Amino acid sequence: MNKENIINRVISLIREGNLTKEELLEAYDNSIASSKQDVLNKQSSISNILYYIGGGIVFLGISIFIGTNWSELNNFTKIIATLGTSVMMYFAGILLAQYKNMEKVCDAFYFISALVAPLGIFVTMDIAGIDTGTAGCHSAVAAILLIVNVMSYLIDKRNVFFIFSVVFGSWFFFGFTTFIVGGRPFSDWDYVKYRWLAAGLTHMIMGYALKPTDKKFFTRYLYSFGVIEFLTAALCLGGYSPNQNFFWELTFPGITFGVIFLSVYLKSRAFLIFGTIYLMFYIFKITGEYFTSGFGWAFSLIILGFTLMGVGYLAFYVNKKYIS
């Protein structure tokens, strides 16, 4: 349809009385407004990215300042430069939140505060003579930051508080479980891998829980991190010959196919991509474990290559038919 045809069509609609001057002008005004809004949205997201990059660079600057001048600075300066900065940034965010046009800048200040806070608490604990390398200390720091971020999120439902609640919550889980174990020789079960399994499952289910909410933006990231954690742990639990774990080695293909199936149900590309990749890893692993001496390495590589092609095609087909 070219422009002349469109104009002729509009003229005929006007002559038939099916289109008024007001309707025509309203349509014109609306199209201008939505394209302006698109430009504004794009400018806003670029600004957000720059705010967060700027925040990250501020954090980097503070860390480098502390790191390179550690021996020259006195204790008070160290605490002010780290913990003091974090607290100051947090309060700056609170003050700026009063102004509607400073909403996104607040997020940047809260972001810097959350990044610098662990450094500030560790520096303060170190100066107080507490050993900061232990799991107990890490648990305490993570717990403090988790509580602060959760309380902040409950008061002001910002995405930055949500992100750091998940991050500090995960850190607390790993730290606290290490603290409870206390160096015990858990040789009968792969405790580290089971924790990753639990963390991966938690992140995936959390992503699913957020899908019907206004935080659905985080779903794909939680799915991605969760499925990587879960599948990595499950693959590692299988072990390697001669110390393999038959249960996990035999169930892993079922797990990956389950993940690929779930990608259809959840409409998640992350599940499809990582399910496929880990299935390929598994095929590589099994070939390397059991088929290099019997069939010969060259022959098993041929079979492996064709299998990988099949898996790749399956992923492409599922994506095209059910997800895209």
Added chain:
Amino acid sequence: MNENKRNVPLIVALSIPVLMIVLTVISIYVPTLFIKPKIDFIYSTGANYCYKNRYTVEKGKIIENGIKINEKDNCQEPPDSRLYYYDVEKQISLELPYEKAQKYTLDTNNKSSDGFEIVSGSSSDMFFYDGSSYYKKFLKKSAFSRRLNMKVENYYDYKFLGWVKE
């Protein structure tokens, strides 16, 4: 009702780490209610990097040896060696003079007659490397493990001598 249904996945997600923590606590502390170690043991401290220990066990009895420094090994003089009697029920280490230690007959097997053994702690975790965990000693039997209150300062400072026979 809809709001509750929407919260179910979030509750499930947050329950998983809580459940893992609870299971960990249960797996550590519940076995201690049912499994009770009974056999005490004797150990010595004071060894240097070259493992030249002063006390050894021959035919179930503790023997005091002289310290020989081999100049080729470039070893330093070892710290003062001491003997300790570990009471597994009271969970305390008592310093034992050599004269009293000679009264005991020891079983030098790594595992006691009731199935316990002394193992070193696990030093590595995915996030927290704690090298000091390796010289923490634990009394272990299947799912049971309990930290021992021993006078050990580093991983080569300790030598297990034997389980005390009745």
